[in-house]
Amino acid sequence: MLHKYIDNVRAVGPRIHCITNYVTANDVANILLACGASPILADAEEEAEDIAGICSGVCLNMGTLNPGKLRAMIKAGKRANELGRPVILDPVGVSSSAFRKNSARTLLEEVRFTAVRGNISEIKTLALESGGAAGVDAAAADRVTEKNLPSVIAFAERFSAHTGAVIIISGEIDIVCTAEKAYVIKNGHLMMSRITGSGCMLSALTAAFIAANPENVLSASAAAVMTMGICGEAAYERMADTADGTSTFRTYLIDAVSNIDGDNLERRAKYEIC
């Protein structure tokens, strides 16, 4: 059942427009190529609409944001909305500055997102900024645990109802949900938090999975999250030399994405549907 989501990415080779930060841009481009997609990274507002117009998905990542990039994001997002193509938001570090909070609010007002991916703090801040019915449940603490899981899911479902987007909360336990249905995913490895770009790469991967599986946005998003988690596990398992560290892990992670197939995904996926 999960098989087809990655198979479709490799078969279709969706072209993804990323307006993203320069810290992890190389990793983002390489993870898209690794999964079979085709990246175009371009952040000038002068060409945002043209580029979005020739892509089958758009990924907007708020790292190293500036006002020009924000304008480009709005133009690219609106163009994709017009064309009925998926737009993913990664609100990197949204709680770190008033500028990012305001920018996130503007993006949520101007663009209709297909999916939003962040860690629990980022998603909480985003929900607060977007105001309205979503709110932030007091129990949605800064770390998702077995104990607060039900209340975090309830919060994510409300935020999905408010925005219309699939909500993806990444962490030790991942949550991927619409207003009605949630995947709880337990793949991944702690090493992923010791390199930069794990989140950015996952957001781009999610854009590719959705673009190649537009009729199944929720399941495709969940499959992207599982794929990244499984590749993180495989990368860690492959570290054999005691001198191996975080940089080798990063290499093995991208290697794993370039090699994973539907069978691996099917066999190693750890998830429940609530």
Add this chain to the structure above:
Amino acid sequence: MLHKYIDNVRAVGPRIHCITNYVTANDVANILLACGASPILADAEEEAEDIAGICSGVCLNMGTLNPGKLRAMIKAGKRANELGRPVILDPVGVSSSAFRKNSARTLLEEVRFTAVRGNISEIKTLALESGGAAGVDAAAADRVTEKNLPSVIAFAERFSAHTGAVIIISGEIDIVCTAEKAYVIKNGHLMMSRITGSGCMLSALTAAFIAANPENVLSASAAAVMTMGICGEAAYERMADTADGTSTFRTYLIDAVSNIDGDNLERRAKYEIC
């Protein structure tokens, strides 16, 4: 005969000014260091002339272009022209937007390029934008094959005559030509298209080879293309672990450039001169 082109790069250590995209900037700087050159990456128009003035070659790469970068490119290119130093153009994704097409046309009008490197689609778009006698041969399809090779070479030679630049068309079969003479090169490996930056790295490498061999622009360009292709082959051959993937390939590719010498180049080069 090819021997000297890489030997000269290692002996001279040419300083190369790159105005380039942020996606592959790290790879570009590392490939220049790997071949023995010395990179300066700087894209502010405030310093473009100063930096170009202390370098022995300039490489202008249109990825993640914006109006400020374009102004810097024009200034750096003009300064290098004044000083009689080589300027290389990499028209990344030029067909993707009106902004890039217009920018490419402006660059071709304002700067005299020593060499232009792109894939067949990029070079075709560039030739169209530059108008005039170059035109685009109907037979210059979007993939160079044994069958359409003669007509693609004829097209590239006309574009070289029109611009005065060595034209480098990268792909499964590479073409490097002036108006009178063409190298057809068959080094390289398909894996190079599965990582970002292969093209950007080759353009920077070409700038280094030309800067260190200014009296032999065509042959030095061809030697750069062969060097990159041979290193791609060597990187692929080195992949022994079944878990090796695209990221390991990228590491091995840069490793290979840092280790290649004139003997390797001479022995493994696969080319014909037409």
Add this chain to the structure above:
Amino acid sequence: MLHKYIDNVRAVGPRIHCITNYVTANDVANILLACGASPILADAEEEAEDIAGICSGVCLNMGTLNPGKLRAMIKAGKRANELGRPVILDPVGVSSSAFRKNSARTLLEEVRFTAVRGNISEIKTLALESGGAAGVDAAAADRVTEKNLPSVIAFAERFSAHTGAVIIISGEIDIVCTAEKAYVIKNGHLMMSRITGSGCMLSALTAAFIAANPENVLSASAAAVMTMGICGEAAYERMADTADGTSTFRTYLIDAVSNIDGDNLERRAKYEIC
């Protein structure tokens, strides 16, 4: 004695705000994560004060500088000064253009730096630009040798007295000094000069070490320099395959930083105090 400096970084996990170039931004973020710190890379002036305000150290790196980044640096630096938190300057390529020289002078006028790290040419240029009593000793040549070491130390001590910053001169022999006391460090490996980012990574590492050891700025800076040098040695020693080159070295260098502990640091440090 050195033990505690790295232990504190891993225990405290200082958050470091980097306004840095896009060439080595990924390496800088990864080296900070590898040593146990937490990077925030953000260069928009709209958020510079907010970001600096939530960080325990700021690292300002002049690579790929532009006027907007310079304004962000001044704001972030001033905010950190107000809060009494360390600010590190890396004057990348400061001698390459009038724009960088002027920018460096502005930064030295507007911001009080805790430490300044560069190679001998960069630090000499900086001292010249900052005028005043520091001057540049004629004997402070462009390479630090056993022979000119005393005069280079004297120059660095005067520049420290002039700026109030710990001065770090990186090279085959490293000097880390205040006006009264100098560490002469002989760790490191020549391979570090064959990859881009060794200097940028060291500056970021220094920011993390100072932020986690604010009561011992000089010794913490020296420990950061030794850590980087030791990791460079370890990375080189690990290169076993004849095909290993500069890219593998970079991977091993970051790996080494992610694995180094106080015992390694203590055991392998090579330094004298003058």
